[in-house]
Structures are given as C-alpha cells and as structure tokens.
Amino acid sequence: MSSLEYNFTNAWFNETENTGVWDSLFAQLKPTRVLEIGCFEGRSTSYLIEKLASCRDIEVHCVDTWERGEDVYAPNGLIEHEWTAVEERFHYNIKVAQSKVSHVAQVIIHKSFSDRALPKLLAEGKAGYFDFIYIDGSHQASDVLCDAVLSFRLLRGGGIIGFDDYLWQEPLPYGTDPLRCPKLAIDAFTNIYARKTRIMLAPLYRLYVQKLTD
Ligand SMILES: C[S@@+](CC[C@H](N)C(=O)[O-])C[C@H]1O[C@@H](n2cnc3c(N)ncnc32)[C@H](O)[C@@H]1O
Secondary structure (H helix, E strand, O other): OOOOOOOOOOOOHHHHHHHHHHHHHHHOOOOEEEEEEEOOOOOHHHHHHHHHHHOOOOEEEEEEOOOOOOOOOOOOOHHHHHHHHHHEEEHHHHHHHHHHOOEEEEEEEEEOOOOOOOOHHHHOOOOOEEEEEEEOOOHHHHHHHHHHHHHHHEEEEEEEEEEOOOOOOEEEOOOHHEEEHHHHHHHHHHHHHHOOOOEOOOOOOOEEEEOOOO
C-alpha cells in the first residue's frame, strides 16, 4: 500500500458528518457499482474507493463538469483556470485512493452535465445497474429533480440513493430561494416515488432513499 498524501482543499465530505452513516449503509449493502454525481476534487470519491475496494473489486462512475456552472455555491467564485486545478486534483486524489487499496477500483469518468451523462448510461443499458448513487452535483431544485429521477432508473432494487445537502440553503442577500435548494426537489421525488422507495433512518442533513421496486 502506498503512503501518498491526498491533496484536498475542502471538507464538504468529512468524518463527523458522513462516514459513520456510509460505513453502516455499506456494511449491509456491500456496493460494487457506484455512481457519484458531483465529485469536485474527489474527497467523497476517494472515501468510496478506500472503503469499498479494501474488501472487493469495484466500479465507480464519476460525473462532473469540472467547469463553472449554474450553482453559485459549487463554483464558489472559482475562476476558469482554478477549475483546471480542481480537475487535476481530482485525478491525483483518485490515483492516491487507488494506490491504497488491495482490490481493483475501476474509475469511469463522465466529464459532462449530469442531464447528459445519466441518459447516456441508460442508453448503454445500465438501467438497474448501480448499488449506490450519491447525488451531490448541482444544487438547483430542477437539476436535483432530474438527477433523482434518472438515478432511480439507474439504481437496482434494494440499492440506495444518497442526497447530499437535503437541508442546505444558499446564502443569498434577499433570503432563501427554494428553487435554488435541493430540498424541494428531494421532497417531490420522495413523495412521487413513495410506493417504490423508503426513506432510511439517518441524520437529516443528508437523505438516504432505498429503492424497493421498479
Ligand atoms: C459540492 S461539489 C461535490 C463535492 C464532492 N461530492 C465531495 O463531497 O467532495 C459539487 C460538484 O458538482 C459539479 N456540478 C454542478 N452542477 C453539475 C451538473 N449539472 N452536472 C454535473 N456536475 C455538476 C460541480 O462542478 C462540483 O464539482
């Protein structure tokens, strides 16, 4: 195993908030096919690789534009050449994670908007393919709804979708705009798919939904 060091500049994904829940979910689910929408510099991706590929071979599909998008929050004022650095850090951190595990972690990168990447995966025959899907891309309600519905199609029965930032609110000078937050979309999805999913018991800032049936 290598002793290479990660290069992260943020801690959106951290041990206090995420890993306890993920560790207990993964102990049951034993995911081998994972889809992550919104990877940034690969902090959550690296955790997925280290955690899952220490036990078995895995396949991780990573969807991100790695360029300035609609979210004020995600680009966080970064200018174009900094996005290049973010993308480079992602590739570096993935290599570090792969060097630390005993099993094969195949990483398939989809550099694209999710509303193009996910239909492409469906067109390639990957309906019901994934065990775990983590949605942490655009935080605009209309985009999150699109990610949720397409992810449901890509998820196998018994698989789990994790929504990051369920209760996140964009700090705006005029207050909160629910259309620029994930919650409205996640609520619409869980209501419409209530007979096909169940909401899992977990701290509420992230919401985990299990697919029961097609
Ligand atoms: C909050 S960051 C992801 C953080 C990462 N999951 C972690 O915990 O380390 C959100 C990412 O989503 C990407 N993104 C935003 N809108 C997107 C879209 N419509 N399609 C694909 N990726 C998008 C951004 O480029 C950014 O890298």
